[in-house]
Amino acid sequence: MERDMTDATPTFAIVGAVNHGKSSVVSTLAENDQVRISSQPGETVECQRFALHDLFVFYDTPGFQNAIEALAELAPAAQAAQAADPLALFREFIARHRGDDAFEAERLLFQPVVGGAGIIYVVDGSEPLLEIHAAEMEILRLTGQPRLAIINRTSADDHVQDWKRRLGLHFNAVREFNAHHATFADRLELLETLAGIEQSWKPKLTRAVAVFRDEWDRRLGECAEIIVELLADALTHREVADVDSRLAGEKLKERFVAALTDRETRSHRAIIKLFGHSRVQAEAGGQQLFDSELFSADTWRAFGLDERQLVAAGAISGAAAGVLFDLATIGHSIGIPTAVGAGAGAITAFVVGKRRPELKLNARWLPGGLRLGGRALSVGPYPALNFPWILLDRALGTFAYVINRAHARRDEATIQGARMQATMEAAGLSSTRWGDTPRRHCERIFALIRRGKMRGEERRDLRELIRARLAEVSAAKLAAALD
Template sequence: MNETVPRNVPTFAVVGRVNMGKSAVIATLLEIDDNELVRISPTPGETTRCQPHRVVFGGVECVRFIDTPGFSRPVEAMRAIQQLHGEGTPGLETLRRFVAEAGEDFGDEKRLLDPLIAGAGILYVVDPAKPLRDDFLAEMEILRWTGRPRLALLNRRDDATGPDEEAWKSRLGGSFNLVRTFDAHHARYEERLRLLKALLEIEEQHREQLEETIRRVEDEWQQRREEAAEAVLRFLESALELRVTATLKERDLHLPSRRERKAGELSKKYFTALAGLERDCVRSLLGIYRHHLLKADTDPGTYHGIDLESAETWSKWGLGRNQLAVIAAAVGGSAGLAFDLMTGGLSHGLGAALGALGSGGVAWFKGGSLPDLRIDFHGGVKLGAGEGRSLAMGPPKNPNFPWILLDGVLVRYRKMLARAHGRRDEELLDGGEGGFTRGFPAERRGLLQKWFVSCLKGAPNRALEPEVFDALLASLEEAERRS
């Protein structure tokens, strides 16, 4: 028995002509963006031997895919097989003789047929933008002769359709059990999952194992989303509690130029620390989703993340001013209501009304403004005689600040999930258009705002965290659907 095709594991050989995207299909399907594991190159014939790739859960191999050399002389190979067989239609035994007796001039064909003879199913990859020539028809015939379960995959490039695509589908439909379309450079999770489910339609022998594999893939994806939500929650909490400190000597307290210089130094220190928190969160997400060529930055010293010093960021990202005013009024009204309860109702609801009015008004007028990072020089902690004051800065006094942070993470999360692992170009995970948070349900906005306020005060509301986690989980799932 061929060692690459175990009897108890569903195995599929990925075959086709050279440079049709076989390796890219495997890389995207199995989320491998490492050339050491799956090498993808525009050079024809890059795969020169059969390379098994195992899908393992809990230490148990669930399914195996074999990357094979591409057909190099299919027409000549077809004729040689027919000559070996004589009259009638060749079958598995004739293919076995061909592999054993043919010379090395058919080396690629022999190597790709070897796992098929041993029992592997077939995933045949073609580029529908290519003309349907005789050599492709010869490949289909040879694969049909194996009698193995066969799925044909039209590997579109950038959603481009060729003039011969309908002809492709017609001819493939006559030789294969199933025909599906796929784009190895852009396929997302749902498309990858659909491809795995398509294998169920052609493989009866290992149906139960394939169903279990699909369940495990779905469970693992949910687990990854939960890990991502936890990483985002940690980032938001750390960012909203972030303060940076410095000491201003007593003799400098009354010198405006030195006070301004110290404020500039603290501001730079604050934004650098904030960018570091964001970078660490993005790196965690990249690790969770197995991206190595998509990077948070090229140089940690130059990472800037969300551009909080851009007026465009503060006007287009996060919530709109009306939304900010509504949720700020609601949270402020809740605080005022607590005051009313403490007074036994003697305030006649004045606390709730004033709280809502004040918070809503601040949110309306400051929601689209630039970040307000100031040092309270008079409020700084006074040190010993002659030592000066210990000063602190952060976070920005803008009600949209937490929402912009969340928008920035969701934008990067969406871009991350939109990148297929079959690509081999390095890319920076920069920002883009925001606006995710503006589409949140009002109930979710209100919940998050309460938690944001508690974090900004330096005392995160732990009782709210389970609900906040669920809200972030739902937000990531929505961003995933928009990727």
């Protein structure tokens, strides 16, 4: 590590009392859900290094062990030295106590600091401020290194005001930060605060913050790409079987549903991974990612467009996609007045509403066939108007879940689709809330996908439309609603 921060990656030692949430803060800031967190005090026994995209380095430390005695030794030395090189005192302290069990934690904690690291002091605002904490703060002040204090809370008890008063005397900045509920915006804000605590570090840190922001945009773009690929595959998927094979129609439909379900799960897993989560499940115990599956009646009621929007979507894609609907049958069964006349798609949407249309089994000659020129049974592509919107809503729900889950969480989770949808709906983020213009634009692209005619240009448009939605979701604070 360099003393001079102008070239080195901005580095911070996370220090504080044992069990005040140091490792949790590191985990959330570094987007790393593998940081060791324990309810057993004193579990962190060495400094561990974690990097955030090679832009910031954080050292998780064991915390203080013997702050009062360490201060008794350091304070008179500091006074004698008149702060010529404050870190020299700490280097001497480390050398003097080599092999000394009484100051093992302090030795480890001072190590990155004497190497030039800035200090992030984590305190638990639900614990009372004690004399020992005052000693810790004083030691940190003696280092002369830039210092940020973070007030985290591990329970509802509230001593935050006491902490704030005291921390304000010893630190360049004091911020509240909830290690379990921090969003991207919260993390960004904290990194920006770090950039402001020391003038000479500012250019480097400001650059790192800007690159981190770009990195986030890049991931939103990648996530949008995952969703575009899902839509392109799902809207064109077809299961085919030889008519002579024993694969009955129902079996073929099952195979179709299973293939699309599996395709969706793969995308959701990719999204979960993109945001660095390994404790969030795309499926649990063989069940689907969502408690109600992609093709369940509940899903079709809750997700996607509303009736009015479906009629509009039908007018766009019915005409454009050339999807053939069994108009005669539908017309007869409910007696649609001919005056509806908004195109086949609109009528289908009108009739079907938000119910899931049945999968149709086709027996036909396929060009080339399964065997050359053979007759084949097929299921799909699935023309239901709401299908892409349901896929979109569910993917956005998964995205919203993972970006609002702090990496400090150590519980295993399975995403609850219906709950995500309710949260998104309440926050105005579900697809029913899209403006008419982007929705129509999407609808036209969906129609092109279904006809196998999406070109690079439209693909890019779709990606940008989805990316804009992701940006909107990422700006919303949903973390507390997801617990």
